[in-house]
Amino acid sequence: GMPVGVVSGDDILGRIPHWIEEGVALDHLETGEPIATVADRLVCANAYLGARPIAEALQQGARIVLTGRVADASLTLGPAVAAFGWAWDDWPRLAGATVAGHLIECGAQATGGLWHKWNEVPDLAGIGYPIAEVRDDGTAIITKPEGSGGLVTVANVAEQLVYEIDDPARYRTPDLDVDLTSVALHQDSPDRVRVSEATGRPPSDTLKVAAVYRDGWTASGMVVVVGRNADVKARAAGQLVLERVRRAGFEPAESLVECLGGGDVVPGVLVPWDPVYEVVLRVTVRDPQRDVVERFCKEMAPLVTAGPSGITGYATGRPSPRPAFGFWPTLVPRSLVPASVEVREAGRWIEGRAR
The missing domain is CATH 3.30.70 (Alpha-Beta Plaits)
Structure with missing residues (x-):
C-alpha cells in the first residue's frame, strides 16, 4: 500500500493550563493580555509547525503527508529539503524554497487571481493554479498548467510576493526568517517567472500560535x-x-x-x-x-x-x-512544541482507526 505520513504536535490546547501554572507567557500579541483571562473559554489552540517534520516523513518514504497547522510556505520547503538533502542551515536555499512556497500558497493569486488588472487576465473562469519548479540551487520557476487560464508575469508574481508578509526584510516562518527585499524576478518565457537571490537567517526561538475562544x-x-x-x-x-x-x-x-x-x-x-x-x-x-x-x-x-x-x-x-x-494570537517557546512523525501504509492507518 501507499505509505502515508502523519505529522502531529501542533495541537497545544490540552497543555495550556499546565503552562499557565508554570508561568509560560502566552500573552495576546496585540493587547498584551494574559491568556489566563480566556483560558476557560478556549476551544482550540494550534502552533504553526515548520518544514522539518514534513521532510522527515518524506525521507521515511511517505508519498502523502497529513499534517495539522503548519506555515504555508513550509509545505513547499519540506519536500524541497527531502528531495535535495539540504542542510537546515543552508539559508540561501531554504530561503529560495520558502519564497517559492509563499508565492503558490494562496490559490491562484500568482496566476492572475486577485490581481489589480483582473480584467486583463485571459480566461479567468478557467484559471490554473500555480506550480513551483524548485531547483537544487534554491531558485524556482513559477508557472501554471499548460492550456489553463490566467497568466504568470513578473507583475502579478510581485504582487503575491508582498502579500501578508509584515516586514519584507524579515518574513518570519517556523523554519527561517527570509529577506524578501533581495528577491529577483525574471520573465524567462511566457507564463514562466524565475525567482532567485532570496536570503535568509535563523528563525526566532518561538512559534506562532492561533487560538480561538468563546466570546x-x-x-x-x-x-x-x-x-x-x-x-x-x-x-x-x-x-x-x-x-x-x-x-x-x-x-x-x-x-x-x-x-x-x-x-x-x-x-x-x-x-x-x-x-x-x-x-x-x-x-x-x-x-x-x-x-x-x-x-x-x-x-x-x-x-x-x-x-x-x-x-x-x-x-x-x-x-x-x-x-x-x-481570536488569540500568541507565541510559545518552540522547545515546548515537539512535532512527531509516523509513517504507515494507508491500509494500516485505516485498520488503526477502525480499532
Whole structure:
C-alpha cells in the first residue's frame, strides 16, 4: 500500500493550563493580555509547525503527508529539503524554497487571481493554479498548467510576493526568517517567472500560535437602502435600531453600523459618490448574553415600516443569534512544541482507526 505520513504536535490546547501554572507567557500579541483571562473559554489552540517534520516523513518514504497547522510556505520547503538533502542551515536555499512556497500558497493569486488588472487576465473562469519548479540551487520557476487560464508575469508574481508578509526584510516562518527585499524576478518565457537571490537567517526561538475562544453571542442584520443620500439615511437607520434596543433595557457590549457603498469598507480611502443613491446597511452587535442579541434581532425587520423610507431587500432574512468567537494570537517557546512523525501504509492507518 501507499505509505502515508502523519505529522502531529501542533495541537497545544490540552497543555495550556499546565503552562499557565508554570508561568509560560502566552500573552495576546496585540493587547498584551494574559491568556489566563480566556483560558476557560478556549476551544482550540494550534502552533504553526515548520518544514522539518514534513521532510522527515518524506525521507521515511511517505508519498502523502497529513499534517495539522503548519506555515504555508513550509509545505513547499519540506519536500524541497527531502528531495535535495539540504542542510537546515543552508539559508540561501531554504530561503529560495520558502519564497517559492509563499508565492503558490494562496490559490491562484500568482496566476492572475486577485490581481489589480483582473480584467486583463485571459480566461479567468478557467484559471490554473500555480506550480513551483524548485531547483537544487534554491531558485524556482513559477508557472501554471499548460492550456489553463490566467497568466504568470513578473507583475502579478510581485504582487503575491508582498502579500501578508509584515516586514519584507524579515518574513518570519517556523523554519527561517527570509529577506524578501533581495528577491529577483525574471520573465524567462511566457507564463514562466524565475525567482532567485532570496536570503535568509535563523528563525526566532518561538512559534506562532492561533487560538480561538468563546466570546459570547453575535448577530448581523443587512438591508438595502435606496434614495438620495442613501448613506446618510442608512447610518441614521442603524443608530435608530441601536437606540430602540437601549430603550428596551439592553446595551450591547459592542455594536457596529456599516454603510456598504458609502465608503465604510476602507474608511478614508474609498470616497463615495455624492450623492449616494443605493447602499447596504449592516448592523452587528456582540454581547456575553444571548438575550441582548436576541432583542437586537427583533428590531431589524421593523425598519421597513418604522424607519426612514427606501429600506428594502432582506436578502439574508431576519438576523438570529449565533455563537461569537475571538481570536488569540500568541507565541510559545518552540522547545515546548515537539512535532512527531509516523509513517504507515494507508491500509494500516485505516485498520488503526477502525480499532
